[in-house]
Amino acid sequence: MEIIVYPLLAAVVSAASVLFCGPRLIPKLHQLKFGQSIRQEGPKSHQAKSGTPTMGGIMIAIGIIIGTLLFAHLNVEIILALLTMMGYFMIGFIDDYIKVVLKRNLGLRAWQKFLGQLIIASLVTYIGIHSNVLKTILWIPFVNIDINIGMFYYILVWLVFVGTTNAVNLTDGLDGLAAGATAVASFVYALICMYFVRFDLAVFCLSCTGALVAFLKFNKHPAKIFMGDTGSLAIGGVISAAAVLTQTELLLVVVGGLFVIEALSVIIQVVSYRCRHGKRVFLMSPLHHHFELKGWPEEKVVKRFWLVSVLFGLAGLVIMLLS
Numbered sequence: 001m002e003i004i005v006y007p008l009l010a011a012v013v014s015a016a017s018v019l020f021c022g023p024r025l026i027p028k029l030h031q032l033k034f035g036q037s038i039r040q041e042g043p044k045s046h047q048a049k050s051g052t053p054t055m056g057g058i059m060i061a062i063g064i065i066i067g068t069l070l071f072a073h074l075n076v077e078i079i080l081a082l083l084t085m086m087g088y089f090m091i092g093f094i095d096d097y098i099k100v101v102l103k104r105n106l107g108l109r110a111w112q113k114f115l116g117q118l119i120i121a122s123l124v125t126y127i128g129i130h131s132n133v134l135k136t137i138l139w140i141p142f143v144n145i146d147i148n149i150g151m152f153y154y155i156l157v158w159l160v161f162v163g164t165t166n167a168v169n170l171t172d173g174l175d176g177l178a179a180g181a182t183a184v185a186s187f188v189y190a191l192i193c194m195y196f197v198r199f200d201l202a203v204f205c206l207s208c209t210g211a212l213v214a215f216l217k218f219n220k221h222p223a224k225i226f227m228g229d230t231g232s233l234a235i236g237g238v239i240s241a242a243a244v245l246t247q248t249e250l251l252l253v254v255v256g257g258l259f260v261i262e263a264l265s266v267i268i269q270v271v272s273y274r275c276r277h278g279k280r281v282f283l284m285s286p287l288h289h290h291f292e293l294k295g296w297p298e299e300k301v302v303k304r305f306w307l308v309s310v311l312f313g314l315a316g317l318v319i320m321l322l323s
Helices: 003-031 044-051 057-071 075-100 110-130 152-171 177-194 201-217 229-246 248-254 257-275 287-293 298-322
Strands: 137-140 145-148
Touching: 003 057, 003 075, 003 177, 003 287, 044 075, 057 229, 075 110, 075 137, 075 152, 075 201, 075 229, 110 152, 110 229, 137 152, 137 248, 145 287, 152 177, 152 248, 152 287, 177 201, 177 248, 177 257, 201 229, 201 298, 229 248, 248 257, 248 298, 257 287, 257 298, 287 298
Parallel strands: none
Antiparallel strands: 137 145
């Protein structure tokens, strides 16, 4: 009974931690003038959001850590999960700090981010393999085949981490969008962990779900606080860690299908602009901005994208069961 109750309690405690932190952190960030700078090339309606406190990922991370440490065993698997999340949290925090406090709009340089992500992926993979938590195999859904890819597994983990965290980061462009979509993905991965009898990892995933659902109280439209890179990279780290530790990396492409679409829209837009002499496929990328410029209210875009995230999550569960 405890193994079912503990993940649920973790979600509740994590949510309560975020709800406790919110009213205390938001005024402090206002006082410190940790306000979000809005890109001039973004939708004009977003200029009104300038100055909204950012770095709300701090309270999300606090919630996840408290929920996980209280209700999960501190084994190698959980240490690796927390290492991944906190590694990306630190990259995002430094990036936000440079942008918001030091007033350097570009934040960390691309090579600095990729180097940090490479170090995190290499550490997690090395420790995971040498502690027998991970195997150098790639599971193929549907056909249920395991392929031993040897040292290429290091590259696979790095690609999963980089792709997922940056895709979640790109999705974080509307009030509540990334928080709601990632809450769905982390909940689906909690179910996958329970299916594989990985209840400690389920605690970690549901702690993320609880923290994000509570964060929506402050982040839904009109947002009182943004999660910033501090939050988007950290929660991207949560679902990528869950995928790697359950060795369902390819399944993540389906479960996180919304993030894949958002990232692809940016890639398609850039390639089209450069190869077709300035012609664009979308009015603006990522894709959520395209629908905004077509006249959809922000809340409508967010709710429709949440629904898409739920459908991808259900599709991922069906594929797992059929496999």
